[in-house]
Amino acid sequence: MAIFLCFLFLIISSATGCDRCVHRSKAAYFSKASALSTGACGYGPMAIGFNSGHLAAGVSSLYKDGAGCGACFQIRCKNTTLCSSRGTRVMVTDLNRNNQTDFVLSSRAFMAMANKDMGQGILKQGILDVEYKRVPCEYKNQNLAVRVEESSKKPNYLAIKLLYQGGQTEVVAMDVAKVGSSNWGFMSRNHGAVWDTDRVPAGALQFRFVITAGIRWKVDLGSECPA
Structure with a gap:
């Protein structure tokens, strides 16, 4: 049976420049949550429980040969009629091998970008223009x-x-x-x-x-x- 070895771990963030600047691209979504339980990061079924299910597959420049696994991004779509200005925070759990979009989101994360009662509306769009930036993750009562x-x-x-x-x-x-x-x-x-x-x-x-x-x-x- 697997065990968790737990410890406190302090990391001083050195992210500068493009790590924190805003990028513009497109995002799609997975129609089935099960797609994220076999992701390239190796989290397995645990992934679905991370970040309230707001997950994403990122392109190779974000996946970084696995080093980008667990990274979080604030992402919002550009359609102001359908989408809120807040967007949502997603966690990278997989590699997006399709370079047509920078992200493929879980449907829960995709809908979370929407204005109130517009979730189904953005699902119908399929692919959205988005902007995003790297942000710290928020894990309550968890350390590395x-x-x-x-x-x-x-x-x-x-x-x-x-x-x-x-x-x-x-x-x-x-x-x-x-x-x-x-x-x-x-x-x-x-x-x-x-x-x-x-x-x-x-x-x-x-x-x-x-x-x-x-x-x-x-x-x-x-x-x-x-x-």
Whole structure:
């Protein structure tokens, strides 16, 4: 059974320039929520419960070979008759392989861009002109967590998944070592938010992350929290 290893993790956002500027593109939507339970980020059925179901598949420049998994964007459509000026906040959980739109949203997120009683109206549009920008995610009572995957096989294989990464930076490298040791071994991004290694240290583990700013953070994992 999978477990969650929980810890507090402070990230200082270094996002500047185009990370925070407004982009203009188009967005479509998935007609079935189940499409988001097999996304390229590897969240599986858990994805449907993230961000109140306001989810999105992003094009490769947003997916970033998996580093963009879990990133949040404020997105609104340009049709002022149908859509509100507030828009909605979406979380990237999948790769959009169709470059006709920057995003394919869950139908719930797509409808959330609408003015009152206009949700069905924007669904009928199918594709909308939108503008968006990267924003911090909002996770209530959650910190960055590491989930040990069911595919892990002690003692020779460890696969983990990063959850609740709510900042405006990405984890681009990851190392693992036994707690108290300086003998670090690298982990590889298997896909999306999933990292793995076949060289697993014995005992309690510590992980070291490199984020987009090039800053290293080390975290010791000494306690387990129920899934």
